[in-house]
Amino acid sequence: MTPLDTIANEVATTQDNLLAHRDSLPALRTQVLRSFDRREAKRTQYLRRALVVAAVFGSAALLVTALVAARHRARPLEVVAVHDELVPMSVNHHDTPSTATSQTPHPSETSDLREAPVDPARESPPRPVRAPTTRSVPIPKYDSPSPRPIDHTPTPATNAVTPTARLDDESWAQLAHKGRFNEAYALAQRSGFSNLCDTLPARDLVTLSETARWAGHVRESRQPLLSTRARFAGTAEAAAATFALGRIAFDDSNDAREAIEWFTTLLREYPSGGLSREASGRLVEAYVRVGDLPSAKTHAERYLASYPTGPHAGLAHRVLER
Amino acid sequence: MIDPEGDPASGVRPVRVVAETTTDAGTLHQRLLRGERAAAAILFDRHAPMVERLLLRILGSDSELDDLVHEVFVRAFESAHRLRDPDAFAGWLRRLAVCAAMDLLRSRRRRRRWLWFLPPDEMPEVEAPGVDESTREAVKATYRLLDALPVEDRVAFTLRVLDGMPLASVALACECSLATAKRRISRAEQAFLTAARAHPALATWVTDRHADRHSEFDDRGDA
Numbered sequence: 001m002t003p004l005d006t007i008a009n010e011v012a013t014t015q016d017n018l019l020a021h022r023d024s025l026p027a028l029r030t031q032v033l034r035s036f037d038r039r040e041a042k043r044t045q046y047l048r049r050a051l052v053v054a055a056v057f058g059s060a061a062l063l064v065t066a067l068v069a070a071r072h073r074a075r076p077l078e079v080v081a082v083h084d085e086l087v088p089m090s091v092n093h094h095d096t097p098s099t100a101t102s103q104t105p106h107p108s109e110t111s112d113l114r115e116a117p118v119d120p121a122r123e124s125p126p127r128p129v130r131a132p133t134t135r136s137v138p139i140p141k142y143d144s145p146s147p148r149p150i151d152h153t154p155t156p157a158t159n160a161v162t163p164t165a166r167l168d169d170e171s172w173a174q175l176a177h178k179g180r181f182n183e184a185y186a187l188a189q190r191s192g193f194s195n196l197c198d199t200l201p202a203r204d205l206v207t208l209s210e211t212a213r214w215a216g217h218v219r220e221s222r223q224p225l226l227s228t229r230a231r232f233a234g235t236a237e238a239a240a241a242t243f244a245l246g247r248i249a250f251d252d253s254n255d256a257r258e259a260i261e262w263f264t265t266l267l268r269e270y271p272s273g274g275l276s277r278e279a280s281g282r283l284v285e286a287y288v289r290v291g292d293l294p295s296a297k298t299h300a301e302r303y304l305a306s307y308p309t310g311p312h313a314g315l316a317h318r319v320l321e322r
Numbered sequence: 323m324i325d326p327e328g329d330p331a332s333g334v335r336p337v338r339v340v341a342e343t344t345t346d347a348g349t350l351h352q353r354l355l356r357g358e359r360a361a362a363a364i365l366f367d368r369h370a371p372m373v374e375r376l377l378l379r380i381l382g383s384d385s386e387l388d389d390l391v392h393e394v395f396v397r398a399f400e401s402a403h404r405l406r407d408p409d410a411f412a413g414w415l416r417r418l419a420v421c422a423a424m425d426l427l428r429s430r431r432r433r434r435r436w437l438w439f440l441p442p443d444e445m446p447e448v449e450a451p452g453v454d455e456s457t458r459e460a461v462k463a464t465y466r467l468l469d470a471l472p473v474e475d476r477v478a479f480t481l482r483v484l485d486g487m488p489l490a491s492v493a494l495a496c497e498c499s500l501a502t503a504k505r506r507i508s509r510a511e512q513a514f515l516t517a518a519r520a521h522p523a524l525a526t527w528v529t530d531r532h533a534d535r536h537s538e539f540d541d542r543g544d545a
Contacts, residue, residue: 003528004511007464007518008483010527014461015378024388025374029366032395033359039400040357 173204176211185215193220197227202237209244218252236273242266243275250282256289281312284319293322351408354399362399369412370395373419379485380423380477382465390426394419413494420477420495427473456523463523470517471510478503479510 172191175184188196188208196208205224213221225248228241246262249255263279263286270276280303287296300316307313345364353361370391377390384390397418405414468476478496481487482503487495493503518524 004483004515007460007524007527008486010457011461011464011484012379012486014457015375015383018383019371019375019378022374025370028370028388028391029363031392032366032399033363035392035396036359036362036399039396040359043357 172211173207176207181211181214182216184211185217185220188212193223197224198231200224202228202232202235206237206240206244209241213248213252218248222248239266239270239273239275242269243279246279246282250286256286259286260290277307277310280306281310281315284312284316288315288319293319297322347408347411351402351405351411354402365398365411366395369415372412373415376416376419376481376485377423380420380480381426382461382468386426390419390422394422397422413491416491416495417497420481421497424473424477427476431473459523460527463521464518467514467517467521467524468510471513474498475506475510475513478506479514482507483511 172184172187175181175187188211193208193212197205200208205228209221209224209228211221212218212224222245225241225245229238229245232238232241242262243266246259246266249262250259260283263283266273266279267276267283280299284296284299284303287293287299296319300319303310303312303316304320350361350365354365373394374387374391377387377394378384381387381390394415398415405411468480471479474496478492478498481492481495482489489500489503489507492507493500496503496506498506515528518528
């Protein structure tokens with residue numbers, strides 16, 4: 001055994017002897033457990049506070065979300081309109097704050113049309129169409145020159161409507177004008193929706209489409225528009241119907257590819273019409289939404305070349321910067 | 323064994339420990355994490371003697387020994403959620419004890435450095451019954467000499483030489499590599515022996531026959 005071992009043994013023996021006679025552990029145990037209790041009490045208190053805070057913040061977040069969702073649902077489709085007596089069709093114009101007053105038989109009703117945010121990256125699910133709180137606003141005047149002559153004279157189909165049919169039409173149309181779209185749509189269905197599509201004049205077809213749309217029947221709302229395109233090809237109503245088809249695909253059906261087809265058709269058939277600017281901007285949006293950036297850039301360049309200060313100019317610049 | 327009923331006089335809620343020795347570490351750990359006081363009591367009963375002995379070895383007879391034991395267990399219960407392997411509770415507790423002891427020694431050293439004009443802390447008397455005066459003096463002198471060593475070297479030395487802990491455990495407790503632990507022990511051993519030869523209370527223990535001895539831990543079979 002080395003001297004160090006000897007010292008170690010002596011120290012260890014002495015300390016073991018000391019430990020054997022120490023009686024401080026019971027008191028220590030009490031102290032330790034008391035500390036443990038305090039710590040647990042504190043922890044429970046913190047947990048309770050955290051739960052209360054989480055509940056408060058969670059409730060607030062839910063409330064805000066519900067309010068935002070309610071506001072989003074209650075807001076009619078962002079519409080800016082320019083009145084046209086021939087085609088009472090509402091049209092989206094992004095980033096164009098304005099107020100339009102209806103010159104229809106309800107002059108007291110006005111639509112406050114505000115700027116609609118453009119967020120092409122947002123992939124919103126199909127949004128249920130709700131009845132607007134005010135009447136839908138007529139579409140922009142379609143007065144630009146077009147490669148195809150637009151005939152504003154009443155078509156033979158308009159004149160072909162019988163007086164009886166006219167009376168029925170007035171009844172659903174009156175309901176629609178009063179904002180009772182569900183009833184108006186039901187009445188139109190009873191009158192024969194397809195028959196109406198085949199017989200109504202262009203202006204009423206747009207009203208019928210709007211009625212179906214606000215009543216929540218997005219798919220059915222396309223039929224009068226398709227009928228307008230087929231029956232009144234080359235007219236301003238057909239151009240507006242084409243745009244409306246694209247808008248329904250874009251906004252309501254969330255089908256950007258179909259929207260691209262309609263907007264492209266509109267620009268091909270009516271390249272310098274009053275809806276070209278909006279269709280061009282929407283086309284950029286739609287290409288961004290489907291993730292086709294090269295096409296989006298191409299159309300963004302075209303848009304900026306034609307409308308450098310247009311409502312979609314900001315979006316076009318952002319697309320080109322990508 | 324400590325009475326598991328607690329100390330009614332102190333106002334602390336009595337704890338009934340059922341089958342204390344049979345409760346496995348994993349279950350105890352889970353119960354501790356759930357905040358069960360009985361689990362804390364069982365763990366204290368199981369490991370407090372080891373912690374107390376370990377701290378006594380490192381620090382010697384010290385007035386802050388009880389406080390340190392208390393601190394070690396409070397730390398352990400507070401950070402029990404960090405322990406991944408409940409079976410390693412004892413080793414983890416040992417490491418906590420070593421850390422607490424090192425912190426105390428370092429803070430004392432800092433205090434001595436900055437408050438050098440105050441009288442040094444006196445080692446408390448070793449009050450072990452049945453121990454003769456010369457042995458008491460030798461023990462006191464041992465810790466006085468250990469006070470002069472670097473904290474890391476001192477702790478490694480006391481764990482290895484005084485407590486007889488295996489080298490691997492020393493390295494684990496000191497949170498260093500095996501080589502570092504060996505180096506620290508060797509360095510402390512040489513410094514301690516040199517100082518002990520010059521100390522009157524230890525001179526008789528460290529005679530010339532020690533002059534050509536080899537490093538202690540090399541002969542223990544686990545180096």
